[in-house]
Amino acid sequence: MNPQHGLNYDYSPWTFWSSASEAERQAQDAHHKRLVKRAGAKIGERAFLSPLANVDPDTLSIGADSFIAAYAYITGAITLGDDCTVNAFSVVRGNVTMGDGVRIGAHTSILGFNHSMDASEPVFKQPLTSKGITIGDDVWIGSNVVVLDGVTVGSHAVLAAGAVVTKDVPEWSIVGGNPARRIRDRREATIPATAVEAPSDDALMAELAAFANAARADASALLGRSWTSEAGGAYRDQPGAEPTVRAHCDAIEIADLLLGSVPPQLSRDEHMARLRKLQDPVTGLVPEFGSDVYGDSTITFGAGPATYHVLSVGYALDLIGSRFEHPIHAIADMDPAAVRSSLDTLPWRNEAWGSGAWVDAWGTAAYWNLAQSHPNATGSLEALFGWLLTRVSSASGTWVTPTDDNRLEVVNGYYRLTRGTFAQFGVPIPHVERLVDTVLEHAADPRYFSPGRQNACNVLDVVHPLWLAFQHTTHRREDARNWARTQLSQALERWVPGEGMAFSAEPSTGDRNVPTLQGTEMWLAIIWYLADLLGCAAALGYRPRGVHRPEPALSLPTL
Template sequence: MNPGGSADDAREPFRRQAFDFSPWSFWSSADEEARADQEALQRQLTAGPPGYRFGPRCFVSRLASVQNEVLELGPSSYVAAGAYLSGSLRTGRNCTLNPYTVVRGEVRLGDAVRIGAHTSLLAFNHTMTDPDVEVFRQPVTPKGITVGDDVWIGSHVVVLDGVTVGSRSVLAAGAVVTKDVPAGAVVGGNPARVLRWRVPDAAPAPASTASTGSGTGENGTGDLAAAVADLSRRAREQAGEVLDRCYDPARGLFADRPGAPPTVRAQCDAVEVAALLLGGPPPQLDGEEQRERLRSWQDARTGLVGQLDDSGSPRRPAGTQLEDGDVSYHVLCVGYALELLGSGFPHPVAVVADMEASDVVAYLRRQPWQHRAWTAGNYVDTLGTALHWNQRAGVPGRPGAVEAVFGWLGLNADPATGMWGGRDPDGSLLQVVNGFYRTTRGTYAQFGVPLPRPERVVDTVLQHVRDPQLFAPGRQNACNVLDVAHPLWLTRSTGYRAEEVRDVARRLLRDALGHWTDGQGFGFQAPHPSTRSLEPTRPGLQGTEMWLALVWLLADLAGVAPALGYRPRGIHRPEPAPTNGDQA
């Protein structure tokens, strides 16, 4: 175990534990005996109850107190002497927990997180709601702590439960961190506040007139409302031009954008855009003709709508499964386009009509929640919407099928996030949040059923939206912003963290107002000098339909929706879908 030097060296007693207190030099300097001992310790830990996993070149000091249920260390990550670990700790690569670090509860570290000595990450808290019960006897409320990539946490720092620390930030020695730390910030003090910016580009832009409150009303609401009204006016004036550039008169079909092939979704997006901005069907095509064509595309046997072939004719769906890419989304977009055209599917969705409650539960269980929550949410959205269309058509399905959807989802919502599924491998919440929107759009939102854990949803979304890799103005896309806007709108009645929600809505709304291209509409991805050559930044029908809907959601959260003069209809309708007795 001797890391080097003579046995007679007077410093030898101190060197015996050198790697325990300076573990970063272990694999470059330790002798074979020390390496074999460390490898034996890791084998012993991983051979016990499941939940322990170590990447290559990890080190765990025998002088640490390791009491975790889950301990997953990424490559070249170290735990030094005196560290006290409990709960669930997952790290990326090159993370170091220095001597006497305390990490307890549900904690996730990204790559290259270095934690100084005597620092505590405490991812749980005792409630104190009952003054007649001793605090230690009251329930524990864990929310978890998440730390991004390339974060330096100094010595004697305390990070409290529920905090997210953004990537490339620095927590100065002695800081007491009670709130989320923005990516790229340097924070310090008690309570911690932003002192400066390690990453200058991550600093917030100087407040504009609209954000400083110089306009009418709180926080410049008058100026923001004027900007919203201006976008609405331009979009209405240019709606015909936006639709016409995507229309092929020779085939009588819409494409998402010029030069792209026609798709089923493009026909539906054209109907949605026209209904929103013009109050009727696209002027390029007779409404009755469009309606009958969409109805004819539904396969009578399965109730599904296949993709278009090269000639613009629909292919017959390959099977009866809802989990079939574009065919799955067609249940949503074609059904709602037909509703906007005053009609509906001529046939029920057969595979859903025959589902017993046990089949519904099996369907929900087999979705890839832990690794691809967005995909799972996509297919749950399809299931819920198919059940809705069948009910509207007088085909109620098997007894208990709809109830099984809400029963399973309610029981399996994560108490910490209010959502379903696991984080991405890098700790990102992208899949979880995006999957939540799709899951709830077709179920809770569409059927008007209350969410099981709305306040946790707000916490999760507000944590997610601080990620500059996704929500800096030049990195936004319609999917990611919509998947934030809709959950915040759906939970607005709770009043929970309402001012923070309004601030986020105003910020994203101001960004969105600048994404419109005159005469062309919105691209799916926000335009930016660094991304202007990318295909998703080109304006098209999909981007226009999605951004128009999410602009309304954000404007309503910001208190300026009346200035838009429209309200989403069809697939992004904010209120529950009508039942048999309601008007579409």
């Protein structure tokens, strides 16, 4: 079995029967036979059970076209119908019966048993009990959901990501939260935007769920409208535009977020091959389509679209289970002294955003190089953090002193810098309360944040630093939440059916005011961050995993 193919199938098992080799199919058939012999399992046609999953049931019946992905943990008396998917790292234990078409997100626990809790004995000495869990047909269970023993989930229900389900869920219900509560009926039409300035949590949860439901329903259409079949097929930011590398990456991010799959115009392997072959082996950078720089040194880190492609292509490959073929040599060969020298020469005062973008791309390139164990990666990264931590302003929390004239560039540059460094590597940001004050002062500027004046960059570059700060402080949290409520209410109104979202809300900005892949990808992430500041992101049922992921991509080691 090709190791790369095997890894892809273990994490994306629905691709197996359409693209596996004969040897891979024979290996899967042999795995089925072992489970039948050992556990008496009943396995339907075209089912796939990852060898990396711990499948050790008392009884198991799994229907046709159903899948169990890598590192799932399956024990007890388990029945899955046809077209069910148990995604990676999920747990299904005890007495659990599912109908057809059940989708279970990653890191979910469905626990059809419990401990007795008699006060006269320690819990570990008491017997287990089991009422069992029953799940109907056509149920979507999001990532990180917990379903406890004794629960019945009706057909066509949706359990939002992160929900803790302790009571029965009626048919067609969308539930979310801890403990889970009903948000709305899945059959209800999209809820119109409310005129209430600060909606209740229930109303906001319902509005978020409706937005996400509409976005998922339109995902295939908006990806299709940006695909052109010319020259072998490619993605454009919008119909009529030229194909770009970023458009391809944005399509992958959108499909992952809303569909849990790759864009349907190409297979996973085709997406992977197209992106990997774009990398220049000399510099490790990815130029724009049509560039004639491969194999020489004319492509430069810090100039042109190749710099952002370190982020967009790297994370697109990561989402589809791959990575760059070559190290990012353009930064891998920089020793700590060269890193410090480069930082010293950046135009911080005149171009705060450009300087922050350089650091973002450098930090991300270092992350990809760490994955390939490049010898310079760790020492140079330590030099980067050392320079940043000794140059940040204790008065503003930023790397350039903000004024009325430059505050937009300073805050936007702060987002780019911290995204690729502190956020990406799980390092706490410095002077966090002063940073909150600086960002909120900028967020009050009507030139950028009054109704109809927002664009995706400006809103993202405020909400992400605030979200990052509130992992470490409660300073002015309510002020930030009030701003987030206002921005979220307006953002939810901007979805264009079948087309997505425009980068800019301002009509006078021309092409930036029409729906694009870039605008859609960015606003989907922004809406998640705004909702999470308000404690309501679970209602969306999605969580960014690519460029805008909230979790660190890699936590640096500590002593």
